[in-house]
Amino acid sequence: MTSPHSHDAPLALALRGIDKRYGNVQALSAATLEVRSGTVHALLGENGAGKSTLMRIAYGLERADAGSLFIRNDRVRVTSPADAIASGIGMVHQHFTLVPTMTVAENIALGGRGRLDLADVARRVAELSTSTGFALDPAARVETLPVGAQQRVEIAKALVHAARILILDEPTAVLAPAESTELLRWVRAYADAGNAAVLITHKLPEALGVADEVTVLRRGRTVLAARRDDVTPDALTSAMIGEELTGAKLRSSDEHQRSRSASGPAFRAKGLTLSDAAGVVRLRDATFEITAGEIVGIAAVEGSGQRELLRALAGRLAPVSGTLDRPSIVGFVPEDRHHDAVLLNRSLAENVALRGAGARRGMIDWDAMSARTERLMAEYDVRAEGAHVPIRTLSGGNQQKLVLARELELDSSSERALVVENPTRGLDVRATAEVHARLRSAAHDGAAVVLYSSDIDEVLLLATRVIVVFERSVRELPLDRERIGQAMVGAA
């Protein structure tokens, strides 16, 4: 850890007694958060605990029903992001708010007033690059940048407006391990320079590793606020998820219960070459087998060809050359759930009906579909009012559980196989544990499961074998974190 920060450092940002209600949902009730200058403050909580809502209020994106906001002990009214920026607050959203077709400089200039002097913006970007250590090319188009660099552009946008308080919403969710480490190191340095950083996160190790202070929200209430050194991981876990699911239970569910009820190979690739939609070769000459009953982890940094590999295995992408034997039906859980997996405005039953819709003929018996959906909801513990509610009204975890249920539901005749891509992204501790348990039991029941996660620890937690994709080629490695991490970035 870094130098201890005194509990009586001046307050940079304080939210006190914040209430917020959406319709029937009390998102926040008397929530409180106090962030001191010179500290990194971790804001923890399950999905739906109100973390993002609280921070959106601080940033002026939402209006609180009650409560007050203080910046450096002055009570202020923040009714728009412009107010927040003027008060020195910056926010980096989980889903980036960049214009992909614009350059870095243009994105940073967005939201400015008066005359647009791109040369001046470019100069300021260059200054930022030297002062922060971020390598940013002002003339690069954002859509050509990797995710980590896009995030740095987001941060630069806030810093250009001289943000002294930076809110980062799940910043490491989209990053590779090395990028995460680098980002957190930067956040540390930013705080040490006398600024304040609020880190919204699900990841306990990350929070404990970098934060000076932690606040835990549960169901819209602040249930714990303490210095990092005064709390244990177990205390934080039980504060986040309440009494019914303690750290001990979580760990026990994480015990490796690997099964080898294996038969023949479910997938067999020989000299497999794949290219993306633009025709660029993404994977060359890959040969491997995946057997029923195992969970094969795919480890790769973004853009290594794993995306195309997963889609080929799931039958969503035809090989350019080589052969790929695969089961006729493969369940697929893509990482961008809202974009690729669900119809947000349609009901749960309709989303269950979506699977196989392309081949279905004749009529749909919606009563039967609703009954089937309700069965899946019960089996997978999907919490919703009923099969008729739009899926967008569910939390991310419940949406993901329904998608998993849909993709794992197979008629007995077919071979079982499942390809999942970042299946727990954006999910809270409890939902993550449930998804993990589902994947394990699917493999236990004889399904071939292929798992890609940008979180290497998740891969190691679940996988029985690991295949690393780097620079268009595949390689199998033993379950060794160090070696896999090096292979992912080509260091071994």
Next chain:
Amino acid sequence: MRHEKRPRAVWRDSIVRELAQAVIVLVAIVGTTALLLAVGGYAVDSGLAALWRGSLGSWYAFTSATLVRAIPLLFTGVAVAVAFRAGVLNIGAEGQLLAGAAAAAAVAISLNGFPAVIVVLLALAASAMGGLAWASIAAYLRSRFAVLEVISTIMLNFVALHGVSYLVRGPLQEPTHIYPQSSTINDAFHLPRVVGAGRLHSGLLLALGVSIVAGWVLRRTAAGFRLIAAGESPSAATSAGRIDVMATTTLTFLASGALAGLAGGVEVLGVTFALYENISPGYGYTAIAVALLARLDPWRVVATAVLFGGLEAGAGAMQRDAGVPSTLVTVIEAALILAVVAVGALRRRSSFPDAAATPIAA
């Protein structure tokens, strides 16, 4: 979300809500009309009285004016609703209607002397094919070159308008070559009138059938669900549903064109009995309003088509009896659409805060 099992109370609530909305729409129409009449310096009472007389004031007005105008709006309204549901922004119902009218007129005129039933059926089939063919131009440009259908269909509306103008001065002109219109269609080929209902013709039954079937297809069939999924999220439909989105949307586009073409055929055989330039007072454009007000549901289109048919009929009466320009009604229709769109946006906002963008909380 309409077709799943729901508790009885939910059904009752939704029926009450639909009725309440209908009442609000009617009150809004009367209120806006009165306001516009007053602002325009016309006598409010005589204007409203004329609107009433021309649309609902008598059995004759209801059947021969309102319902007769509702028929082409019903076909084109369903055509637009179905296309929009699939994410196909077909603004070309007007052009497809004209193509259908021309095809039906050509068949009915050239087959003089054949058995009436066969000619009528062939003419109706020809009108559907004409509309389909007209839509297929935009559908091909869309699937092959990714040309936006909003642009291409609007352009094709003008092409169709001038095409009809050419036909009625050239190949299809009546034998004396004096008037810019086709010969009159043989009386035997006219669609039979509905007994006791003035000029109302049996095209109404076909139109009702079309909207009932279309609503049923959307609600109950696999093909209808594919259409909705493709319109809702092409990426999820492709990835999760393994749906061929381009094939689905292209087929929907063609079907939409066929329905709009049918409107033209029914109009020629049931109302105008000849092809001429101003055969449609913009039914294909009003259809967009009809479909949107019906929230793109073919069953609700029945109600909104009658509503707009009544407005158009009443507008004619206002112009004749009270000297009020009929464009005033166009303004009311436009205001109605704005109100519908605004209410829809508000409803989405209040029940699901920023649902589309971000989850409510982390």
